[in-house]
Amino acid sequence: MQTWRINVRNQTLTREAIPPSWEHLGGRGLLARILVDETPATCEPLGPKNKLIFAPGLLVGHRLSSCDRISVGAKSPLTNGVKESNAGGRTGLQLTYLGIKALVIEDKPAGDGWWLLHLSADGARFEPADEFAGMGVYEAAPLLLEKYGSKVAISLIGPGGEMELSAAGIQNIDKDGVPSRISARGGLGAVMGSKKLKAIIIDSSAGEKPPIVDMPAFRKAQKAFNKALAEHPQIAVYTDFGTAAMTKMCNGLGAMPTRNFSSGEFEGAEKISGEYMRQLLLKRGGESSTTHACMAGCTIRCSNVFGDDDGKSIVSPLEYETIGLMGSNLGIDSLDAIARLNWQVNDLGLDSIEIGAALGVAADAGLLEWGDGQRALELMEEMRAGTPLGRILGSGALTTGKVLGVERVPAVKGQAMSAYEPRVIKGTGVTFATSPQGADHTCGLTIRAKVDHLNPEGQVALSRTAQFSMAGYDTLGACIFAGFGFAATPETIRDLLVARYGLDVDAGILAQLGKETLELEREFNRLAGFTAADDRLPEWMTREQLPPHNTVFDVPEAEMDAIFD
């Protein structure tokens, strides 16, 4: 495995050996290491000194169920801190087949033209891409697949990334060629836009699977992991209902973000639940599908295809976070309306969480009525057109609040909260507050813990454990749901790493990787100027009582400040 270092100004590729300190890392952990090693922490996120890095996780390359994720990272233009955002799709697998452990994209071009970066066993080449400029990803991806072959992996940006909007992500095509696997969070699409790359094409046809040191041991561990995954009761729930299974659970707990986080209970929750969606899709048929895999080999298949009344696909997938942020958070109780918003936000290459939160803030400013999906679609068109209002919203919830004069912004470190109300799921509130990434449930969700989520006691420890695990999984390239299997058979992680790499690691490796990753991320943020003052939920959440439990966020600050000590 190598580092492929691309300079977009000179359009050159340099292949380098992996330094020893990078070897035992992958995905999120490797990104953090490279950022600390190479990127000036105070650099302008959209300037020439920032680097955009793609790093497959440690376990990527073998179609282990749910373990082929790609991590993308840079200094974030949204948070101004460390950023990793991972996704499924083909990108991780094919980079690995080319032997690329880290793709490091550097500098900025002098001109204004758009470019494609094409990677294959022959190396890298740049091709002019002005013909694709301004295109939504749903238009661009099929054209690119036609031009470069249906088997290639593609990471591309939409108009949002081209406009360098802080809510822009990077879309990765899934195993079926659909560009909806987004490295959504933190504005990485804007970083890619600043480097004038519309798309990265990865053709691994002349590549090969990465070597395995001890194949029998690897297969044995894989089998144990697969079995544990298949037997976990939660997996069947995700297969049937997708992540939308979370709607009823969250609403039942009073933790469903509703009308810009002003309530934890949404009267329309039933109609945007996973159970309702499943029945709807089964009835609609056609292209609709209640279950779908985003990566080859995934046995969970939590994705879906949301079809309209005629069974024609509106969007794939429709997931809980989007339902929470673009549904209940906007007072919208129609899955069709949410699906259409989801298609727009995907096509623009924007983060549905950040945009949903920004729209909620905009609603508080009077720019849309709660529940008005049509108006929300019009606001998406403002983003597409790059109007001042569209650019405000596309800059994320915090900027939207600042510009429109709304103080109630659900964000930490400049990044909007995902769909778990932190005044109720307080452990997740601790994660939102203290994660170096900004508010993000994938950094340490605690909702499944058997605790009183409303009680501030013990939440810091709960969050810490979850944050170590998640940073570990993100370093492995494992999906959050692969954790159901690994949690039941933790030794398989060790066994897989030993069999794959011959590494000398023990059963605590997941937490060790997580701890190392978080330490590196916190070091980067420290160098970038972050302090404990940034590890806070918005002040209004400590003051405004949230119905129905009428709670505030009350985990003591001093306890949070000691979370990683």
Added chain:
Amino acid sequence: MQTWRINVRNQTLTREAIPPSWEHLGGRGLLARILVDETPATCEPLGPKNKLIFAPGLLVGHRLSSCDRISVGAKSPLTNGVKESNAGGRTGLQLTYLGIKALVIEDKPAGDGWWLLHLSADGARFEPADEFAGMGVYEAAPLLLEKYGSKVAISLIGPGGEMELSAAGIQNIDKDGVPSRISARGGLGAVMGSKKLKAIIIDSSAGEKPPIVDMPAFRKAQKAFNKALAEHPQIAVYTDFGTAAMTKMCNGLGAMPTRNFSSGEFEGAEKISGEYMRQLLLKRGGESSTTHACMAGCTIRCSNVFGDDDGKSIVSPLEYETIGLMGSNLGIDSLDAIARLNWQVNDLGLDSIEIGAALGVAADAGLLEWGDGQRALELMEEMRAGTPLGRILGSGALTTGKVLGVERVPAVKGQAMSAYEPRVIKGTGVTFATSPQGADHTCGLTIRAKVDHLNPEGQVALSRTAQFSMAGYDTLGACIFAGFGFAATPETIRDLLVARYGLDVDAGILAQLGKETLELEREFNRLAGFTAADDRLPEWMTREQLPPHNTVFDVPEAEMDAIFD
């Protein structure tokens, strides 16, 4: 002297004795002390925990030339750090006559209505002010003077403050009743707007001059100060040409901000110079005046009245910073065009530096052509109307750059630079970078120092001395130009303080006050989460060469980090 503590939620006044640690402070130093003592540094700037504080300087109350300034402070919504912004006019004098050393405005009202706060020897009362809501300050001030008497002092906000725009300041009426003495910087008008106060009326008719411990000694020191001031050659320059005398000097040094800080030399400098303006105003006559005092007793009279072709006043005053930021920085070489922009920005109650910088960034984004004053006026109308674009611009240069996708933003800690190019006047660059206030020439201008401004060596020490002096003057309530007198007779500061208060101070008192003030301000910022990473000029200024000298900002970061050690 007392603290008057106003709670805007309960509409109550509490009068308190001055704590011992506040006694030797006033103005900027006292604000910093109160912010550290009372305001949670991580609070939301527009939330209920922020406090808006008015504090006259230590020397205010005796019509000492140029020494009756009012300091206003709070946690800044623009920088998120400590903020003091001082102005001339009547406010400082009349608060002092009422015995108010600090007016501390707390909390937020529950309702949406606007209020006037009326202060007099009878105490404080609130009056509904919805009839004034939305009014520009030039419309509101005469109505308020008519209603409350022509002798009262008034501090009020314009539509910008009502909209809680981060570039909003607080206007104070001058000795002639004109509301153009703005505590401009850092968004204090937005803080006042968040407290739903349209105006503060200060009626000191039943008040009295503050006591003087040793009148003969005071008069003697005053006389020495006045003499030194009158004899300083620079004073005559300011009397004749106003602050606009700086245009030729700055342009000659190659330090005139031109077209969004892309050049230090403006081909139209002559036409926006103080010399040109003087001839123009003398020719125009009528209400035009080349010299004017903003405070009673000022002998410098650097202000002016800028009349049109018919001699009718367009705006008063027209000052260098506005000429730099709304003139050369926008490629505008017409004083009439600048004066009309200045009237608009004043009427809206916005900071002409921040707005000029934001318009420069907007021009880089293609929203106006360089030199197009008419288009700039249209953009002012967008601000007045509160359109999305207007709100972007009114949120300041940094937000404008973020939303519009422009990386070349001339700001530090979120606050736009005043009209001295820091790649040329490098000592002032150090001040911009390291001042706890964000970029601000009044925190330590070094342009008059007899040094090679382009040489990075020695600039840190130069800036430190200037920052101590300016923080000292701001604590005294002395105008930056009073410094010409005090610098020639430094013992008069000690003598005035000893005679006025009986304080036990020595001739080093100015720097001592400055040092104490800066330490408090840095402490507040530290608690708010600021680090050395915030003490930096924008990265692009270290990389992009500025014509005509083709220099970058190259003062070593490590040296800057040690500036206050």
